[in-house]
Amino acid sequence: xxxxxxxxxxxxxxxxxxxxxxxxxxxxxxxxxxxxxxxxxxxxxxxxxxxxxxxxxxxxxxxxxxxxxxxxxxxxxxxxxxxxxxxxxxxxxxxxxxxxxxxxxxxxxxxxxxxxxxxxxxxxxxxxxxxxxxxxxxxxxxxxxxxxxxxxxxxxxxxxxxxxxxxxxxxxxxxxxxxxxxxxxxxxxxxxxxxxxxxxxxxxxxxxxxxxxxxxxxxxxxxxxxxxxxxxxxxxxxxxxxxxxxxxxxxxxxxxxxxxxxxxxxxxxxxxxxxxxxxxxxxxxxxxxxxxxxxxxxxxxxxxxxxxxxxxxxx
Amino acid sequence: xxxxxxxxxxxxxxxxxxxxxxxxxxxxxxxxxxxxxxxxxxxxxxxxxxxxxxxxxxxxxxxxxxxxxxxxxxxxxxxxxxxxxxxxxxxxxxxxxxxxxxxxxxxxxxxxxxxxxxxxxxxxxxxxxxxxxxxxxxxxxxxxxxxxxxxxxxxxxxxxxxxxxxxxxxxxxxxxxxxxxxxxxxxxxxxxxxxxxxxxxxxxxxxxxxxxxxxxxxxxxxxxxxxxxxxxxxxxxxxxxxxxxxxxxxxxxxxxxxxxxxxxxxxxxxxxxxxxxxxxxxxxxxxxxxxxxxxxxxxxxxxxxxxxxxxxxxxxxxxxxxxxxxxxxxxxxxxxxxxxxxxxxxxxxxxxxxxxxxxxxxxxxxxxxxxxxxxxxxxxxxxxxxxxxxxxxxxxxxxxxxxxxxxxxxxxxxxxxxxxxxxxxxxxxxxxxxxxxxxxxxxxxxxxxxxxxxxxxxxxxxxxxx
Numbered sequence: 001x002x003x004x005x006x007x008x009x010x011x012x013x014x015x016x017x018x019x020x021x022x023x024x025x026x027x028x029x030x031x032x033x034x035x036x037x038x039x040x041x042x043x044x045x046x047x048x049x050x051x052x053x054x055x056x057x058x059x060x061x062x063x064x065x066x067x068x069x070x071x072x073x074x075x076x077x078x079x080x081x082x083x084x085x086x087x088x089x090x091x092x093x094x095x096x097x098x099x100x101x102x103x104x105x106x107x108x109x110x111x112x113x114x115x116x117x118x119x120x121x122x123x124x125x126x127x128x129x130x131x132x133x134x135x136x137x138x139x140x141x142x143x144x145x146x147x148x149x150x151x152x153x154x155x156x157x158x159x160x161x162x163x164x165x166x167x168x169x170x171x172x173x174x175x176x177x178x179x180x181x182x183x184x185x186x187x188x189x190x191x192x193x194x195x196x197x198x199x200x201x202x203x204x205x206x207x208x209x210x211x212x213x214x215x216x217x218x219x220x221x222x223x224x225x226x227x228x229x230x231x232x233x234x235x236x237x238x239x240x241x242x243x244x245x246x247x248x249x250x251x252x253x254x255x256x257x258x259x260x261x262x263x264x265x266x267x268x269x270x271x272x273x274x275x276x277x278x279x280x281x282x283x284x285x286x287x288x289x290x291x292x293x294x295x296x297x298x299x300x301x302x303x304x305x306x307x308x309x310x311x312x313x314x315x
Numbered sequence: 316x317x318x319x320x321x322x323x324x325x326x327x328x329x330x331x332x333x334x335x336x337x338x339x340x341x342x343x344x345x346x347x348x349x350x351x352x353x354x355x356x357x358x359x360x361x362x363x364x365x366x367x368x369x370x371x372x373x374x375x376x377x378x379x380x381x382x383x384x385x386x387x388x389x390x391x392x393x394x395x396x397x398x399x400x401x402x403x404x405x406x407x408x409x410x411x412x413x414x415x416x417x418x419x420x421x422x423x424x425x426x427x428x429x430x431x432x433x434x435x436x437x438x439x440x441x442x443x444x445x446x447x448x449x450x451x452x453x454x455x456x457x458x459x460x461x462x463x464x465x466x467x468x469x470x471x472x473x474x475x476x477x478x479x480x481x482x483x484x485x486x487x488x489x490x491x492x493x494x495x496x497x498x499x500x501x502x503x504x505x506x507x508x509x510x511x512x513x514x515x516x517x518x519x520x521x522x523x524x525x526x527x528x529x530x531x532x533x534x535x536x537x538x539x540x541x542x543x544x545x546x547x548x549x550x551x552x553x554x555x556x557x558x559x560x561x562x563x564x565x566x567x568x569x570x571x572x573x574x575x576x577x578x579x580x581x582x583x584x585x586x587x588x589x590x591x592x593x594x595x596x597x598x599x600x601x602x603x604x605x606x607x608x609x610x611x612x613x614x615x616x617x618x619x620x621x622x623x624x625x626x627x628x629x630x631x632x633x634x635x636x637x638x639x640x641x642x643x644x645x646x647x648x649x650x651x652x653x654x655x656x657x658x659x660x661x662x663x664x665x666x667x668x669x670x671x672x673x674x675x676x677x678x679x680x681x682x683x684x685x686x687x688x689x690x691x692x693x694x695x696x697x698x699x700x701x702x703x704x705x706x707x708x709x710x711x712x713x714x715x716x717x718x719x720x721x722x723x724x725x726x727x728x729x730x731x732x733x734x735x736x737x738x739x740x741x742x743x744x745x746x747x748x749x750x751x752x753x754x755x756x757x758x759x760x761x762x763x764x765x766x767x768x769x770x771x772x773x774x775x776x777x778x779x780x781x
Contacts, residue, residue: 065658074576074609108512112483172355236737237704263659
């Protein structure tokens with residue numbers, strides 16, 4: 001009798017499990033769009049450039065949000081659960097929020113190391129990789145290098161190539177489509193880059209101060225000289241002593257432009273600008289930081305226009 | 316109960332073996348025909364060839380770099396990557412395109428190009444550490460001043476040093492262990508493996524863990540918005556350790572209306588948790604169930620609701636003439652959280668308002684040795700506001716009966732001020748008032764205390780719980 005009861009329960013269990021499996025999403029057919037989630041909007045923009053209408057792309061972080069401090073909201077889990085591919089910035093930028101999201105997504109495709117996990121930093125040129133002893137006396141340092149590497153069009157192109165390979169591997173039938181999209185993107189970004197470099201040429205070697213260390217790749221590409229930071233150390237809020245030192249430095253060097261990310265408070269930068277006769281310019285580190293920045297090209301268009309204006313006004 | 320555990324073991328085995336048999340590769344659907352496979356093979360061959368060329372290229376560059384390195388000490392950044400020599404106009408596809416087939420990705424650890432870089436400056440030691448787990452230590456120092464005759468705490472103590480170790484175990488699982496060294500000994504606070512590659516969206520955790528009962532029970536001491544724990548936790552849900560036991564947890568997203576997140580969790584534990592549950596026999600396992608409902612009310616505001624249930628045996632019948640297996644404790648919980656954090660100023664301002672309610676039904680013997688069930692109710696309500704990047708202010712209200720005597724109601728409130736020198740340390744002060752029942756003198760007594768706390772974090776950045 002007992003055995004019969006146990007058997008019935010086992011059968012019920014098997015039925016429930018089957019039901020569970022029946023409700024899980026059926027394997028995507030080749031015709032359906034590849035579902036891509038990215039950590040940041042810049043990677044989403046690049047994935048969109050390559051994927052075109054064969055992919056559906058969405059970013060977890062918004063363009064005007066500090067990518068170090070995104071909240072691991074359960075609503076993101078619903079999106080990650082359905083993703084075929086997850087593209088991350090890497091270099092521990094998302095370490096404070098992405099790992100639990102990946103684990104809890106219950107999506108085997110995008111687990112770290114799975115074919116659907118794509119670390120864009122592997123394809124980019126990385127700056128500021130600390131050498132020697134790394135401690136947090138230097139603030140919130142990134143031991144693997146500066147994670148704001150997407151702000152260099154060359155890196156954009158490298159990441160795009162990586163994405164093209166990944167997409168072709170996941171959808172071999174669309175490989176030629178992705179290759180053609182990449183070629184097109186390469187042509188456009190090179191043209192745009194020539195234009196940007198020409199626009200920035202008159203300002204080559206100009207000194208700027210930035211709030212956070214978000215701009216080394218940008219500065220290197222466009223030949224700017226970042227001489228100081230509003231933060232005394234990465235991730236540490238401005239201190240009065242450091243601000244005084246910074247003002248001194250800017251006055252000595254004749255540095256006039258302070259670039260600030262949209263998610264930082266403008267009080268200290270404004271105070272520094274007042275004291276030094278400089279100018280605060282809010283530059284966007286990511287696509288979507290302002291409404292008009294809808295793709296990777298407009299990001300540079302926007303930042304370069306803002307910078308040029310600031311340089312011209314502080315001659 | 317026995318049958319239940321057999322069934323559970325069955326699901327477990329079935330699920331785990333399924334997960335391991337099935338390679339988690341999602342692209343099966345994309346290569347059904349042999350012709351596509353052939354093209355795929357060709358593509359792969361092509362990639363291998365390009366790779367070989369690249370390796371040769373890289374080798375050459377690496378030796379060139381080594382030579383350069385000996386002459387030049389600074390500006391290592393600029394010559395690190397092979398591709399850094401390229402001008403945007405001259406990006407040749409062969410070298411700008413790292414055609415690394417991503418199936419070779421070794422995971423989260425540094426990338427081939429970066430590994431090469433570390434090696435150039437004697438990174439043998441850092442490479443040796445690559446497969447170590449992320450290790451962290453969180454020190455929690457607490458001081459108390461003032462008067463509390465009911466539950467006095469030490470004037471100064473290193474309350475807890477919690478060592479965390481977290482790693483990805485294999486393609487199917489990750490593990491987390493938190494070992495806490497307190498004033499009275501060592502305790503494995505949590506140590507569990509999470510299987511992430513199960514079918515049907517199941518998430519399985521096995522090990523010792525904090526049970527998914529409400530909110531505060533799942534949160535480690537150092538992540539709480541206060542120094543102590545709410546009175547209701549102390550009186551009804553096992554105090555500081557709470558429901559923290561060895562067991563198995565299975566959770567899954569449940570169907571929900573659009574934009575709602577709905578998750579169900581079912582857990583089975585041995586049945587030994589602080590003074591809440593105690594397993595007198597092997598089959599006295601405890602069970603915990605939790606439902607979580609979440610919704611974004613906008614990009615900065617969200618609401619998080621939960622319902623919890625826990626059931627297990629208690630020790631009220633031990634040493635009496637009654638049968639100990641008849642003494643059960645049933646716990647019910649409800650929680651509601653409202654969060655606000657504007658994305659553009661997320662590091663400067665945020666607000667969290669949380670309420671939790673607990674109902675306890677505990678079987679026990681009355682003073683005259685009659686079997687009875689005590690129905691006690693407790694709640695806390697707390698708020699926390701981040702004033703600027705470094706300061707938060709908060710408050711909490713407590714009111715709760717006692718599990719063993721529901722008529723005795725303790726109440727209190729707290730005001731909390733927190734200062735964050737950086738993300739990795741925290742200094743907190745808390746004023747706590749308690750209106751507590753004094754059993755020995757059979758009257759209420761007032762407790763006025765000031766608590767202060769220093770928290771410091773070493774090692775890997777843990778992810779912040781949400």
